[in-house]
Amino acid sequence: MSxxxxxxPKNFIRQIIDADLASGKHTHIRTRFxxxxxxxxxxxHAKSIVLNFGIGEDYHGATNLRFDDTNPAKEEEAFVEAxxxxxxxxxxxxxxLRFASDYFEQLYGYAVELIExxxxxxxxxxxxxxxxxxxxxxxPGRESPYRNxxxxxxxxxxxxxxAGEFEDGSRTLRAKIDMASPNMNMRDPALYRIRHGLxxxxxxxxxxxxxxYDFTHPISDAIEGITHSLCTLEFxxxxxxxxxxxDHISIGCHPQQIEFARxxxxxxxxxxxxxxxxxxxxxxxxxxxxxxxxxxxxxRRGYTPASIRSFCNAIGVTRSDxxxxxGVLENxxxxxxxxxxxxxxxxxxxxxxxxxxxxxxxxxxxxxxNHPKDAAMGSRELLFTREIYIDRExxxxxxxxxxxxxxxxxxxxxxxxxxIRADEVIRDAAGEITEIRCTYDPETLxxxxxxxxxxxxxxxxxxxxxxxxQVRLYDRLFRVPAPGREGDFLDDLxxxxxxxxEEAVVEPSLRDVAPGERxxxxxxxxxxxxPEDAADGRPVFNQIVSLRDxxxx
RNA sequence: UGGGGUGUCGCCAAGCGGUAAGGCACCGGACUUUGACUCCGGCAUUCGCAGGUUCGAAUCCUGCCACCCCAGCCA
Numbered sequence: 001m002s003x004x005x006x007x008x009p010k011n012f013i014r015q016i017i018d019a020d021l022a023s024g025k026h027t028h029i030r031t032r033f034x035x036x037x038x039x040x041x042x043x044x045h046a047k048s049i050v051l052n053f054g055i056g057e058d059y060h061g062a063t064n065l066r067f068d069d070t071n072p073a074k075e076e077e078a079f080v081e082a083x084x085x086x087x088x089x090x091x092x093x094x095x096x097l098r099f100a101s102d103y104f105e106q107l108y109g110y111a112v113e114l115i116e117x118x119x120x121x122x123x124x125x126x127x128x129x130x131x132x133x134x135x136x137x138x139x140p141g142r143e144s145p146y147r148n149x150x151x152x153x154x155x156x157x158x159x160x161x162x163a164g165e166f167e168d169g170s171r172t173l174r175a176k177i178d179m180a181s182p183n184m185n186m187r188d189p190a191l192y193r194i195r196h197g198l199x200x201x202x203x204x205x206x207x208x209x210x211x212x213y214d215f216t217h218p219i220s221d222a223i224e225g226i227t228h229s230l231c232t233l234e235f236x237x238x239x240x241x242x243x244x245x246x247d248h249i250s251i252g253c254h255p256q257q258i259e260f261a262r263x264x265x266x267x268x269x270x271x272x273x274x275x276x277x278x279x280x281x282x283x284x285x286x287x288x289x290x291x292x293x294x295x296x297x298x299x300r301r302g303y304t305p306a307s308i309r310s311f312c313n314a315i316g317v318t319r320s321d322x323x324x325x326x327g328v329l330e331n332x333x334x335x336x337x338x339x340x341x342x343x344x345x346x347x348x349x350x351x352x353x354x355x356x357x358x359x360x361x362x363x364x365x366x367x368x369x370n371h372p373k374d375a376a377m378g379s380r381e382l383l384f385t386r387e388i389y390i391d392r393e394x395x396x397x398x399x400x401x402x403x404x405x406x407x408x409x410x411x412x413x414x415x416x417x418x419x420i421r422a423d424e425v426i427r428d429a430a431g432e433i434t435e436i437r438c439t440y441d442p443e444t445l446x447x448x449x450x451x452x453x454x455x456x457x458x459x460x461x462x463x464x465x466x467x468x469x470q471v472r473l474y475d476r477l478f479r480v481p482a483p484g485r486e487g488d489f490l491d492d493l494x495x496x497x498x499x500x501x502e503e504a505v506v507e508p509s510l511r512d513v514a515p516g517e518r519x520x521x522x523x524x525x526x527x528x529x530x531p532e533d534a535a536d537g538r539p540v541f542n543q544i545v546s547l548r549d550x551x552x553x
Numbered sequence: 554u555g556g557g558g559u560g561u562c563g564c565c566a567a568g569c570g571g572u573a574a575g576g577c578a579c580c581g582g583a584c585u586u587u588g589a590c591u592c593c594g595g596c597a598u599u600c601g602c603a604g605g606u607u608c609g610a611a612u613c614c615u616g617c618c619a620c621c622c623c624a625g626c627c628a
Contacts, residue, residue, distance in 0.1 A: 009568085009574080036627085038627090127625080136624055138556095181556085185623075190626050212625095212627085213627070213628050233558070233621080234622055234628095235622095235628090236557060237556075237623050261621095272628095314577075315577095316566050316576095320559050321558090321620075321621055321622095324565060325563085325577070327564080328565070331576085372586090404588060405588090416586070456588085458587095547588090547589050548588095549588070
């Protein structure tokens with residue numbers, strides 16, 4: 001995993017780590033990736049994964065995978081497994097697998113310590129009242145009438161909260177900080193809430209009180225000896241609370257929270273709520289729909305782990321809000337696949353072409369290199385016959401010199417085969433072109449014709465031996481760079497984000513392709529065999545990304 | 554309007570007082586049996602704006618402006 005850090009300038013977090021190492025503050029670095037198991041990971045999480053695990057690797061430190069599972073109402077075991085799979089697929093291995101719920105007993109103990117120190121109290125205010133008491137952004141809040149309960153009473157009440165004596169919402173444990181703080185997070189934040197009747201995927205029904213993120217996270221980090229706790233910008237206002245918790249309990253470790261900007265990508269959405277809505281309302285086929293920005297979607301689309309890693313390293317890590325263009329992601333997968341994907345020929349919109357001077361019934365075995373610049377990748381056999389298919393886009397009855405494909409009366413090179421000339425167009429009753437009659441030049445296999453130069457090269461597939469497949473072409477999921485910027489994001493969905501080509505035919509060597517195998521269909525793009533076949537059993541190929549196209553017309 | 558942040562090329566992003574890296578995109582041109590790849594060349598006299606300090610400022614100071622985040626018993 002060294003393809004990504006090509007002497008790139010170090011981001012500000014790595015600079016902080018360098019300084020901490022240089023000053024002797026730390027001798028060993030430990031980070032963590034802390035997802036809540038309430039949904040699928042997306043490309044934004046990949047940024048965090050690459051950041052955290054990348055630092056763990058590069059500094060010869062360690063990185064934990066920790067599930068932030070403090071809210072059983074939203075979490076599921078299935079998401080735990082899916083997240084683990086995604087992290088592994090991206091190419092990372094965690095040092096230790098932890099759950100915040102592993103620490104519930106310790107967390108409870110630290111809560112008791114805060115109560116004993118007079119720094120936390122049981123509050124009987126209802127959620128609505130708490131909101132009223134909290135004040136607003138510009139006005140200070142008011143202190144809860146329960147704020148000055150005695151330590152013994154608080155201890156008793158907290159124990160009874162745990163014992164299940166009180167109803168959901170009737171009480172919370174709150175930190176006693178400052179109701180007048182300009183930072184809303186410091187206005188006596190809730191530390192514990194009561195939640196009955198839930199089955200936690202790790203702890204079952206052992207608890208009916210659950211600790212809040214702000215209380216759990218710093219302590220979990222400290223327990224694990226995390227040196228640098230990296231999170232996104234919206235947690236910046238929580239840092240004073242993160243520090244407050246660690247400053248007031250007996251725990252010998254105080255990780256440093258550092259925030260960075262989350263990833264935004266043009267023409268897609270990243271929020272869990274929106275992604276969930278796309279799936280639940282059927283706008284996409286599932287979390288792994290190839291158009292989704294989820295790791296599962298990108299994987300099914302055909303993106304490689306290396307391409308996602310290199311993308312994450314290319315975009316950098318800073319504190320400024322930014323929205324990255326799709327082109328950067330596309331560039332990452334193109335450069336990976338250009339080097340590694342074997343070349344094949346596939347005709348997406350077939351047009352029959354008959355070579356009238358080629359013997360009927362003859363099947364000629366030709367060789368096509370798997371890669372134009374890497375002979376080590378070998379070659380595959382191609383079958384050349386009298387009747388072949390070319391793409392409808394590659395033929396015109398008339399065209400100017402800019403058009404480098406087959407034109408009536410003109411010549412073109414068939415990729416890996418002969419030069420042909422189009423002689424005649426055959427139409428059906430409706431006037432639609434159904435066939436092109438051509439003649440070929442037998443002297444042009446592997447060499448250029450004499451006395452003339454043939455500019456264009458088009459791909460082809462033998463008509464009889466070609467394999468019918470279904471090809472799915474993908475476009476951006478949304479038609480605007482910032483979906484939902486004005487109005488409902490669903491109104492910005494791109495109605496043409498998926499095109500299914502039922503007539504496509506691929507070369508015979510593609511007969512037994514494993515799901516997930518990637519190829520470059522020459523002159524078209526990179527494609528990947530989908531794990532599921534079409535309803536009629538034909539293989540399905542997903543377009544990962546098109547080739548760069550500087551022609552445009 | 555309280556608090557916390559951010560503003561360097563179309564999009565990312567280096568830069569940390571010594572005179573604007575790099576990537577993506579884009580535009581030329583070469584090469585080419587993929588209009589791909591590769592290669593060569595071009596692409597910020599200027600760093601949100603206005604002042605100030607300094608021999609020297611994107612970097613320091615002051616004041617504006619714009620945008621983002623915060624009022625869950627979510628994370």
